[in-house]
Amino acid sequence: MIVVDDLHKHFGGFHAVDGASLRIEPGSITGLIGPNGAGKTTLFNVIAGVLPPTSGRVTMDGEDITGLAPHTLFHKGLLRTFQIAHEFSSMSCRENLMMVPGAQSGETLWNTWFGRKRIADEERALAAKADEVLEFLTIEHLADHKAGQVSGGQKKLLELGRTMMVDAKIVFLDEVGAGVNRTLLNTIGDAILRLNAERNYTFVVIEHDMDFIGKICDPVICMAEGHVLAEGTLAEIKANEQVIEAYLGTGLKNKDKVGA
Numbered sequence: 001m002i003v004v005d006d007l008h009k010h011f012g013g014f015h016a017v018d019g020a021s022l023r024i025e026p027g028s029i030t031g032l033i034g035p036n037g038a039g040k041t042t043l044f045n046v047i048a049g050v051l052p053p054t055s056g057r058v059t060m061d062g063e064d065i066t067g068l069a070p071h072t073l074f075h076k077g078l079l080r081t082f083q084i085a086h087e088f089s090s091m092s093c094r095e096n097l098m099m100v101p102g103a104q105s106g107e108t109l110w111n112t113w114f115g116r117k118r119i120a121d122e123e124r125a126l127a128a129k130a131d132e133v134l135e136f137l138t139i140e141h142l143a144d145h146k147a148g149q150v151s152g153g154q155k156k157l158l159e160l161g162r163t164m165m166v167d168a169k170i171v172f173l174d175e176v177g178a179g180v181n182r183t184l185l186n187t188i189g190d191a192i193l194r195l196n197a198e199r200n201y202t203f204v205v206i207e208h209d210m211d212f213i214g215k216i217c218d219p220v221i222c223m224a225e226g227h228v229l230a231e232g233t234l235a236e237i238k239a240n241e242q243v244i245e246a247y248l249g250t251g252l253k254n255k256d257k258v259g260a
């Protein structure tokens with residue numbers, strides 16, 4: 001379980017995260033919603049070690065993980081997906097998966113001098129694993145395509161695939177649906193549900209598309225002005241007065257988004 005206790009992240013005098021407290025239950029797919037600027041991405045970045053907190057505490061299964069570096073959290077199975085780095089865009093989708101740190105034992109000097117056969121065996125195993133991941137995500141036909149040339153939605157699937165190359169326990173997904181067509185969004189939603197059901201992944205999902213949130217997330221946590229306003233099913237959240245006010249406060253466009 002991830003427990004976030006009274007977390008603050010200030011940028012100068014601006015309190016982007018302002019006393020956020022929440023729990024992420026193991027095995028859940030938790031949705032994180034809230035009007036633009038509510039602090040959702042900043043909260044993600046602080047939990048995932050991308051930004052240091054101003055104050056507050058984050059624990060994972062009782063262990064204090066506040067402010068740990070992303071690679072340390074990565075080895076503990078806590079991952080935040082990132083866009084495919086520019087320098088990997090000319091590599092194939094399969095190679096992108098094979099490059100995930102931690103998936104291979106590493107090119108140490110010892111391996112290079114004495115372990116050529118081992119490296120070759122390992123590379124074959126990694127390629128097979130990458131192909132299995134691509135098949136799971138129903139994008140096996142893209143194995144040899146350059147990562148930079150696949151569609152936005154397919155890139156999102158590839159980002160999800162990178163978490164499958166290591167033993168991810170908890171995965172933070174930021175706006176998976178942004179710019180993705182409905183069919184691919186459904187494929188992404190199905191992959192998340194299957195990873196949760198079949199491989200015991202815990203997910204925390206930031207997304208503005210309420211249909212998507214409603215289809216895959218329970219519970220849903222709503223943030224506004226840097227802290228948690230409400231938690232419950234999407235239906236409960238939509239009926240919550242404070243939530244409606246928070247969305248109304250940011251204009252009719254956002255109000256429509258929560259369907260209030």
Ligand SMILES: Nc1ncnc2c1ncn2[C@@H]1O[C@H](COP(=O)(O)OP(=O)(O)OP(=O)(O)O)[C@@H](O)[C@H]1O
Pocket residue numbers: 011014016034035036037038039040041042043
């Ligand atoms: N590095 C930064 N420096 C200064 N202010 C920042 C920084 N990062 C974020 N902010 C501000 O903090 C607030 C929260 O931003 P954040 O991106 O966390 O919100 P969000 O809920 O993810 O919004 P959205 O749904 O629009 O992506 C915003 O007002 C933003 O301008």
